[in-house]
Amino acid sequence: MARAKKAITSTIAEAVVSIIKGHWVTLVNFWRPTVCERYPHKDKSLDYKPGPGYKGDFALITDKEKGRLRCIACQTCERSCPNGCIRVVPEGKGKERYPAEFYIDVGLCMNCGICVEVCPVDALTMTPDYECSVHDPRDLVRNIEQLTERGLEFDEVSRVK
Amino acid sequence: MSEEQDKGQKEEEAARQVVEPLPEQIAEALGDRVSEGGVLDGVVHITVPAEELADALRIVGFEIENSYSHLSDLCGVDRADCIEVVYHLFRPMSDEAVVVRVKLPRGNPQVPTATELWDTANWAEREAAEMYGVTFTGHPDPRPLLLPEDIQGHPMRKDWEYPEEHPYLSREPLHEDFPDVVGRVRVEAPPGREEEIEE
């Protein structure tokens, strides 16, 4: 169905009205508060802090009473990762089982959070860190020292409240 | 899970598999063109031989009363023993569906095109053709659609294997602790700039 053609006078009138309206909208928005932020800040404390439950980098939680990692090296996370970006090397048997090595390839990870969910002892958490860029992709593989150090800040798995 | 629940679930599964006979309207219109047919969960499933497909689609899609003229989807499925092409037809503005399928041999699957009935079958058939190696006879534009020109074989077939050599993707693991993670984009320094990257 084609649209009806308009007379030139009504087109001119419409044009004038629409231009005035458009300018009015931009004028109103000129006085609204700005939403853009300059990034990155020189002062890191001004950076955006994501809320709890954010899916960023990884950390392994240390059980502070026992003084060791919570992880029991059951390798459930390794098996359920869709991309296969986790490697756990277990050591010891039964209750003494612990991870000798724990690698997460963040470059391969797609931040789905399945590994955190399937963990039976809540040993793995995702942190609010979102600045992960490096110069070499090989630096994106996190090892157990890095994961443990980052996890010292966390007592519990970061979850939405 | 308790035994009773288990039993109940099995009965439920059995109930889901019950196939009702075809509705009269479709059965009469198609006659003996149908090799298998039935209604499952309210959806009409029809299997036709490849030579009858064009007729069957025309009859179901346009000739019967209240025809199923909305071709929602067309895709191939590898059924291990054969290659299937599945047509999902719907009545316009309703949820009543007919699933027409045709079983083809793995060796040289050939099926008449549906582009004369629906122009929208064009790309879907091109996709099925390159992914499963089905030849749609009479197709107006049988070029590959999504895949690169130099690919070997038909990747959605179950027996397709990842090629040993690839110009852009590396078979060598990037990290020694992830030996089976291969197929990433090559990270090699351009000639003459190795030292720059090492630093």
Add this chain to the structure above:
Amino acid sequence: MPVVRNGGRRDACPTTNSMETQTALPTEELLINMGPQHPSTHGVLRLVLTLDGERVVEAVPHIGYLHSSMEKIAEASTYQQYVPYADRYDYLNAMGNEFAYVRAVEKLCGIEVTPRCEYIRVIMAEMNRIASHLVYFGCLGLDSGAWTPFLYCFREREVVLQLFEDTSGQRLLYHYLRIGGLRNDLPAHFCDKLAEFLDYFPDRIKEYDDLLTYNVIFRNRLEGTGQLSQELCRRYSISGPNVRGSGIPYDVRRVVGYSIYPQLEFDIPTQEEGDAFARHLVRVEEMRQSVRILKQCLEKLPEGEINVKVPRKLKPVVGEVFERLESPRGELGCYLVSDGSEKPWRLHWRAPSFYNLQVLPELVRGAYVADIVIILGSIDIVLPDIDR
């Protein structure tokens, strides 16, 4: 001659002064490559255009630059593992894709989810529809040369994305829906924040209309451009706002009535004209209807559990299911075949953009080169959705 620009452009070629000048000057058709790296093709779409002067004789789309084997990946991962992948092909409608996939698996396994879960899923899907239409609105403004609406639209979209981030932990690719439930319940401030947004958002839509939709330059550019007839819609299985812009009230939410949509009141906006402006009006009105749906959902949102118990090793019965949903771009289908094992035997996406884009050569035939951008913008495609 102002009336020529308003509607009647595609009717006939502009008459030259005399036939003699036309025959005296040798002319030939020109082959031009548009894309894949073109700012207005909304991704990596390549169009090979045959031009006669300024007009398009033939356009051939070349796709596949973003092909990522989404369907082959599904055959190698378990049912739970594939949910985050469903986000990744139509990234503007990530919640809707998860919704389609999760519903298909639940139908196959016979899982019933809780009422609260259904409501939250619909809230997420409708919020995603608003976010997606805002991107469309801004980008169509960019395509037609208006920069400001884009900034305003992204400001409003930011509110929606922030709510998504608070809920699911990610801004674009959420992985929030699970088979049989959700990742977590809504955060404490969610309902208040969303209600606040819904209060002021309809006024903002009115502002955008004043700024862009009813601007005479924009209207003249869109009216009569990309005329999509009902016959074309039928032949090409067009769905979504495109088909509703041609006067067919086809909306899967109403036709199939999945989830809790039958209990909600909303209109299906349609326009009769079938040109780019009609499709634009339909999308703007759809944002208002989404606000209406969201308000009802917040009102009715029941308390209770969100998850039902699902075995970790999910093994559906042997069978197949074709689940249809209304995505912001049209009819989204998920065809899932199970062989009774932990992994899907076959998964096929009925991607709405894939079917909608096919009609592009028909729409641009005879149009000006500059109009291709408008027509492409008004069909509203997402390239990863096409290539999968």
